[in-house]
Structures are given as C-alpha cells and as structure tokens.
Amino acid sequence: xxxxxxxxxxxxxxxxxxxxxxxxxxxxxxxxxxxxxxxxxxxxxxxxxxxxxxxxxxxxxxxxxxxxxxxxxxxxxxxxxxxxxxxxxxxxxxxxxxxxxxxxxxxxxxxxxxxxxxxxxxxxxxxxxxxxxxxxxxxxxxxxxxxxxxxxxxxxxxxxxxxxxxxxxxxxxxxxxxxxxxxxxxxxxxxxxxxxxxxxxxxxxxxxxxxxxxxxxxxxxxxxxxxxxxxxxxxxxxxxxxxxxxxxxxxxxxxxxxxxxxxxxxxxxxxxxxxxxxxxxxxxxxxxxxxxxxxxxxxxxxxxxxxxxxxxxxxxxxxxxxxxxxxxxxxxxxxxxxxxxxxxxxxxxxxxxxxxxxxxxx
Amino acid sequence: xxxxxxxxxxxxxxxxxxxxxxxxxxxxxxxxxxxxxxxxxxxxxxxxxxxxxxxxxxxxxxxxxxxxxxxxxxxxxxxxxxxxxxxxxxxxxxxxxxxxxxxxxxxxxxxxxxxxxxxxxxxxxxxxxxxxxxxxxxxxxxxxxxxxxxxxxxxxxxxxxxxxxxxxxxxxxxxxxxxxxxxxxxxxxxxxxxxxxxxxxxxxxxxxxxxxxxxxxxxxxxxxxxxxxxxxxxxxxxxxxxxxxxxxxxxxxxxxxxxxxxxxxxxxxxxxxxxxxxxxxxxx
Numbered sequence: 001x002x003x004x005x006x007x008x009x010x011x012x013x014x015x016x017x018x019x020x021x022x023x024x025x026x027x028x029x030x031x032x033x034x035x036x037x038x039x040x041x042x043x044x045x046x047x048x049x050x051x052x053x054x055x056x057x058x059x060x061x062x063x064x065x066x067x068x069x070x071x072x073x074x075x076x077x078x079x080x081x082x083x084x085x086x087x088x089x090x091x092x093x094x095x096x097x098x099x100x101x102x103x104x105x106x107x108x109x110x111x112x113x114x115x116x117x118x119x120x121x122x123x124x125x126x127x128x129x130x131x132x133x134x135x136x137x138x139x140x141x142x143x144x145x146x147x148x149x150x151x152x153x154x155x156x157x158x159x160x161x162x163x164x165x166x167x168x169x170x171x172x173x174x175x176x177x178x179x180x181x182x183x184x185x186x187x188x189x190x191x192x193x194x195x196x197x198x199x200x201x202x203x204x205x206x207x208x209x210x211x212x213x214x215x216x217x218x219x220x221x222x223x224x225x226x227x228x229x230x231x232x233x234x235x236x237x238x239x240x241x242x243x244x245x246x247x248x249x250x251x252x253x254x255x256x257x258x259x260x261x262x263x264x265x266x267x268x269x270x271x272x273x274x275x276x277x278x279x280x281x282x283x284x285x286x287x288x289x290x291x292x293x294x295x296x297x298x299x300x301x302x303x304x305x306x307x308x309x310x311x312x313x314x315x316x317x318x319x320x321x322x323x324x325x326x327x328x329x330x331x332x333x334x335x336x337x338x339x340x341x342x343x344x345x346x347x348x349x350x351x352x353x354x355x356x357x358x359x360x361x362x
Numbered sequence: 363x364x365x366x367x368x369x370x371x372x373x374x375x376x377x378x379x380x381x382x383x384x385x386x387x388x389x390x391x392x393x394x395x396x397x398x399x400x401x402x403x404x405x406x407x408x409x410x411x412x413x414x415x416x417x418x419x420x421x422x423x424x425x426x427x428x429x430x431x432x433x434x435x436x437x438x439x440x441x442x443x444x445x446x447x448x449x450x451x452x453x454x455x456x457x458x459x460x461x462x463x464x465x466x467x468x469x470x471x472x473x474x475x476x477x478x479x480x481x482x483x484x485x486x487x488x489x490x491x492x493x494x495x496x497x498x499x500x501x502x503x504x505x506x507x508x509x510x511x512x513x514x515x516x517x518x519x520x521x522x523x524x525x526x527x528x529x530x531x532x533x534x535x536x537x538x539x540x541x542x543x544x545x546x547x548x549x550x551x552x553x554x555x556x557x558x559x560x561x562x563x564x565x566x567x568x569x570x571x572x573x574x575x576x577x578x579x580x581x582x583x584x585x586x587x588x589x590x591x592x593x594x595x596x597x598x599x600x601x602x603x604x605x606x607x608x609x610x611x612x613x614x615x616x617x618x619x620x621x622x623x624x625x626x627x628x629x630x631x632x633x634x635x636x637x638x639x640x641x642x643x644x645x646x
Contacts, residue, residue: 076613080408175510181596182611224513226596232486239492241510349405353612357604358425361596 037066038289041078041096043276044071047310054309059296065289076102083111086283094284095293097276100342101184103132103141106279108346113280114138119291122298125316129339132277142294143315145306146275148249148266148332149180149187155261157243165195165267167244173222178233178245181226183356184349186246187272187340192216194269194338203341209352213359226360237262246272250311253330266333273337275315307331392626399619409616417620426601426621430628433600436590437583440522441576447523448530448575449538453564455531456538467535470528478525482592485521486512489593517593522586526579533578537571538564573640577633584629601625 040056042048048071056067070093072078079102085092098106106112114134117123123131123142130143151162157176168177168191180186192212193202202208224242227233234251236242238260249271252264278297280290296302300321303314307323313332314321321328344352368374402412420426455466476484488494489512496508511517545567549559565572587602601621609618 076408080613083408181591182607184611224510228591232483232592236490239490241490241492347405349612350403350614353607353614354420357607361429361599362425 035066036064036289037068038095038286038293039068039070039091039093040293041070041072041093043097044073047097050310054305055297055302059293063292063296065292067293070096072096076105078102079105079111082106082281083109086111086281089283091281091283091285093281094286095278095280095290097144098141098279099276100132100274100340101345103277103279104342104346107132107134107140111279111282112140113282113284113287113290114140115142115280115294116291120295120298122295125298125300125320127315127317130275130277130315132279141277141279142298144276144278144297145310145312146273146315147312148271148273148337149246150249150252150264150271151267152237152245152247152252152262152264154237154240154243155263157240161263161265162244163265163268165191165269167267168219168222170222173244175222175224176242176244177219177223178225178227178236178242178247179219179223180246181228181360183352184345187274187338188216188246189213189344189352189356190338190340191246191269191272200338200341203344206348206351209344209348210355213355217359220360249313250331254311266335268335270335270337271333273313273339395619396623398615399623401616401619403614403616408613417616418624420617421620421624426604429599429601429604430625432598433584433602433625434628434632436518436522436598436600437580439519440526440583441579443519443523444526444530444579445572445575448527448534449565449568449572450560452531452534452538453560456535456541467531470531473524473528478586478588481521481525482589485517485524485589486592489517512593513595513598515594515598518590518598521589521593522583525586525589526582529582530575530579533575534568534571537568541567569643570640573636577636581629581633584625 040051042051048069052069056069060066072093078096079098081092082096083106103112115138117139120139120142126143130146131139132141132143134140151165151167153162167173168179179188183189189203189209189212190200192215193200193208196215197208197212203212225233225236225245230248230251233242233245233247234255237245237247237252238255240261247264249264249266252262255262256264278294280287280294284290298316300314300316303316304321304323304327306312307314307321307330308327311331314323318328318334398409399417400413400415401409401417402414403409403417455463458466489510491508491510494508494511496505496511499505500508541564545563546556546559549563550556554562584600585602587600587606590598590600591603602625605618605621605625608614608621
C-alpha cells in the first residue's frame with residue numbers, strides 16, 4: 001500500500017489517465033457499447049437529427065441497446081457502400097433506412113438478411129404494403145417511415161383548392177406549375193396513369209409507359225419550373241411566383257402553420273405515398289439486436305411520435321394510433337394513395353430516364 | 363543573370379512538384395474517368411469493369427447531339443458577350459484614376475466570392491414577377507404590369523455572363539493597362555475618331571489577349587450546370603446538367619463518364635482550332 005502511494009507518478013501518466021477518463025465520460029455510448037449496441041443508418045441531416053433526439057435515446061432506455069446512428073448519403077451511394085462492405089464481410093451499419101428502389105436492388109444481390117416474423121410481433125401492426133418481401137416470400141425489409149407528395153397551391157392565387165391531379169393538365173394553369181424534374185422522384189408517370197389511364201397497371205408495358213409519357217407531355221406548357229432543388233420551388237410557392245405544383249405534404253403543412261399562404265391537397269386520385277424501409281445487411285452480426293430495434297419501431301406509439309415530431313406518415317394501421325384527426329391529417333389521408341411503381345425504376349431505369357429526359361427537354 | 367538551360371536531373375527539380383500535382387489531381391482522375399466510361403452498366407446495380415462501347419453508342423443520338431450543340435452555343439455566346447462588354451469596360455477603367463480602378467476591381471473580385479447557388483437565386487429573384495425588376499419598371503411607368511423574366515434563355519445568359527465577367531476583366535486588365543497610350547495618340551493625330559482609334563488600334567493590338575479571354579470564358583461557361591437549371595427551361599439544360607443527373611440520380615457512372623469524356627474532347631478540339639486559327643492569322 002505504502003509503496004503504491006509513494007510510487008512516483010509522472011506528469012505524463014497523470015495527464016494520460018485524466019484524458020482517458022474525461023473521454024470515457026464524454027462518450028457514454030462507448031461505455032455501453034461494450035454490452036449491447038447497434039449501428040443504425042438514417043438519411044443524414046433532418047432525419048438523423050430528429051431520430052437522435054426523439055427516438056434513439058428512448059430506445060436505449062427501453063432496451064439497453066446503445067444506438068450509434070450513421071448518416072447515410074442520399075441517392076444510391078449507401079447501397080453501393082453496403083454492398084461492397086458486405087462482400088468483404090463488413091457492415092458499416094447493421095440496420096439501414098433504405099428507399100424502396102434501393103431495397104429492390106439490394107434484393108437482387110441478396111444483400112438483405114431475411115427477417116424473422118416471429119421475432120417481430122409488432123410487425124402485424126403494419127399496413128401490408130410496408131412489408132418488403134423477396135420473391136420467395138422471405139422478409140427483406142420493414143417499413144420505417146412514409147411521406148406524401150401532394151398537389152400544393154398558393155392560397156392567394158387559388159382561392160379554391162384543386163380537387164384532382166387533372167388540374168395539372170388544365171390549360172387555365174399555363175406557366176404556373178412547379179414539378180419535380182426526375183422520373184424517379186416525381187412519380188408523375190404513376191400520377192398520369194392513375195388520373196388518365198385507369199391505374200398504375202397501365203405502366204406494365206413499354207407501350208403503356210410511352211402512352212403515359214405522351215399524355216404527360218401535354219402538361220409541359222403549364223410547367224414553369226422542373227425542380228431538383230426543393231428550396232427553389234418552396235420559395236416560389238410561398239411567394240406565389242409559381243402558385244401550383246407537387247410537393248411534400250408535411251413540409252407544406254409546416255409552411256402553412258408558419259403563416260405562409262400555401263396549402264396541400266390530397267387529390268381524389270390520392271397523394272403519392274413514398275416510403276423508406278429498415279433493412280439489415282447480411283454481413284451484420286447483430287441480427288438479434290436488429291430485430292429488437294425494428295420491432296420497437298413498429299409500435300403504434302413510436303409511429304405516432306414520428307408523426308408528431310418528424311412529420312412522417314405512419315406505417316401502422318390508422319385504428320391502432322392515438323393520433324387525433326387533426327394530427328393524422330397533418331401527415332396523411334384516408335384517400336387511397338398512389339403507390340409508385342418501384343419495380344420499374346429497378347428493371348427499366350435507363351429506358352425510363354432516357355424517354356423522360358427526351359420528353360421534358362425535347 | 364543569364365539563364366542556363368538545365369544540365370543535370372536536379373535542374374529539373376522545381377518541375378517535379380507541379381508535375382506531381384498535375385498527375386495526382388488531373389491525370390489520374392481523368393484516366394479513371396476514361397476507364398469507367400468503357401465499363402459495363404448494370405441497370406439494377408452499379409457497374410462492372412469491362413470494355414464496352416455501349417455508353418458512347420447511347421450518346422451518339424440526335425437528342426444528345428442537340429444538347430451538346432446547345433451547350434457549346436451557350437458557352438460561345440457567353441464568351442462573346444463577356445468580351446464585347448468587357449473590352450470597352452476595361453479600356454475605360456484603365457484610363458480612370460487609380461483610386462477608382464481599385465474600387466471597381468475590388469467590387470468585381472467580390473463577385474468571385476459568391477457561389478453559383480447564390481448568383482442563381484439572386485437572379486431568379488430579380489427576374490421574378492412578384493419581387494423582380496419589372497416591378498420597378500411598372501413603378502416608373504414603363505410597363506403595365508410586372509411579369510416574370512425567368513425561366514428563359516435571356517435569364518441564363520445574363521446570370522452566366524455576370525458570373526464570368528470578373529474573370530474577363532481580370533484577364534484583359536493587365537494587357538490594357540500596359541497598352542502604350544502613344545499608339546492611340548498617334549492614331550488620333552492622324553485624324554482617327556476615338557471610336558475608330560479604338561477599333562483599328564486597340565482591338566488589333568490585343569488580339570491574342572482577346573482570344574485567350576474567349577477561350578477561358580468559353581471553358582468556364584461550359585462547366586456551368588446550376589444556372590441553366592435554376593433559370594432556364596429544360597431545353598436550356600446543358601450537357602453538364604444531364605451528366606449530373608446520370609452520375610448522381612441514376613448512378614449510371616459509365617454513361618456519365620462517357621458524356622464527360624466526349625465533352626472534354628470536343629472542348630479540346632475547339633480550343634485547338636481557335637489557337638490554330640489565331641496562329642495562322644498571325645503568320646499571314
């Protein structure tokens with residue numbers, strides 16, 4: 001004892017120990033990570049911040065599993081990274097939130113570890129369309145969040161809300177529309193098919209796609225802006241410069257709540273319902289924890305929290321939710337939505353892209 | 363001090379650093395891009411190393427030909443606009459008091475600190491119906507009601523010229539300041555009007571500088587992809603816009619690379635042609 005007390009402590013040793021101690025305290029996640037942990041990939045920026053703040057901390061409290069959130073790049077870069085890492089036996093994230101097209105592309109390479117429905121009792125809460133399945137029936141992904149793209153208008157310019165997507169074709173709206181510029185994020189082919197061709201099944205054949213494109217080409221004189229940058233359209237919509245178009249329901253609602261003269265309408269043909277799913281990399285060694293996490297996210301209470309705090313549309317059935325009508329209307333609608341034909345963006349992406357670009361730029 | 367031609371390997375030493383930089387930051391990325399442009403695109407996935415010509419074949423179509431033609435035309439138009447406005451401006455600037463010159467140059471240089479995004483958004487506001495310049499004209503009684511000037515070709519041209527103008531002045535300025543004033547004085551003594559003296563003496567004396575400026579602005583304008591998107595209609599989108607679409611949104615790297623390689627080759631060809639023509643004229 002005496003010897004220890006008398007042992008000369010070098011200045012460096014003290015500093016070193018102090019630093020180590022401080023950094024341990026500063027990173028409680030590291031301490032917990034020694035027990036149970038999970039790396040979760042979420043779209044960087046707003047989504048990751050919201051999830052960190054509103055979801056992950058509570059999840060750790062409830063389950064004892066520490067979450068390390070990873071910011072995913074947009075586009076398909078993350079899919080490529082996961083794929084290449086999985087080939088090397090590594091997983092940059094155990095669970096990732098993926099777009100529907102990315103889920104399909106991952107399925108083609110067997111990237112996603114099949115999920116066990118028995119370990120996901122809460123998944124029965126989900127609306128059926130939010131369960132991604134391999135062609136042989138194995139579960140590849142589980143719906144994480146969804147969001148609507150709707151028909152938006154400036155209330156100063158349009159006193160009456162439009163009721164149908166057909167407003168896009170109305171000659172009275174010449175040079176007044178702002179639409180998304182890419183075939184793969186505007187989903188306007190589906191809107192055209194549902195509004196004028198009897199449903200999205202009309203896009204099953206190449207001829208059907210061409211027909212939809214020809215019909216869609218008729219809106220060109222009405223389009224003032226084909227936007228890639230959301231901020232550009234949002235600003236023009238608020239000022240009335242471009243008084244009508246397609247935009248995100250949640251963001252438009254937030255802008256209206258801030259007092260801007262904008263409204264979002266669910267047309268009678270339905271809003272466009274896009275979504276992200278949780279999927280587990282086959283290289284992940286934390287499938288147990290991943291199941292716990294995904295099951296946790298399928299609880300109606302968590303989906304309601306997401307709707308209130310992040311503005312996403314719930315993936316679980318309406319009657320299970322404690323959302324008020326007003327809260328539900330802020331993020332969703334009971335009108336049957338237009339579901340994008342994600343399969344086409346996987347199997348015919350180059351054909352669609354080429355024809356689309358020729359249609360709008362030609 | 364006389365300059366000796368380099369004798370030993372060590373004499374070439376100072377060249378190694380720039381050569382290394384050029385290799386690392388230009389040759390290697392460009393070679394990678396050429397390699398990728400021959401890779402096999404996999405529609406459902408990404409790409410596989412291979413040697414296929416599909417990506418170039420897809421580009422050789424009337425549609426992409428038109429886009430390429432428009433991009434080149436736009437870049438040439440911007441270059442000419444910059445030079446036509448830039449020469450008289452810089453000429454007049456070079457004859458003002460030093461203080462005024464410094465003030466102008468600082469103001470012009472500050473434009474360079476603005477990003478393309480800011481320039482694009484600023485012009486789209488200036489050209490808008492709700493908050494734009496036409497409101498001023500209405501107030502002055504020149505117009506009956508405000509109207510939107512964007513999206514249009516004119517809006518794209520204006521913003522791109524605005525963006526490239528500081529470079530134009532920076533390249534022209536040293537040559538115009540150094541221009542011997544006795545040349546124009548001689549022309550004036552011999553009876554030429556100031557305008558005639560400008561066109562028959564100043565412009566020809568600056569021929570090489572003008573050519574260099576044209577080429578620089580042309581290449582600068584060719585890479586623009588944000589302004590045509592923000593201020594133009596789809597038919598005003600340049601090839602750079604479509605390259606971005608393919609690379610970022612379609613993850614079709616091979617096709618994007620093939621388009622980029624094609625654009626670089628056409629650019630190099632045009633620049634070579636311009637330089638050759640300039641030299642021929644000088645020799646004549």
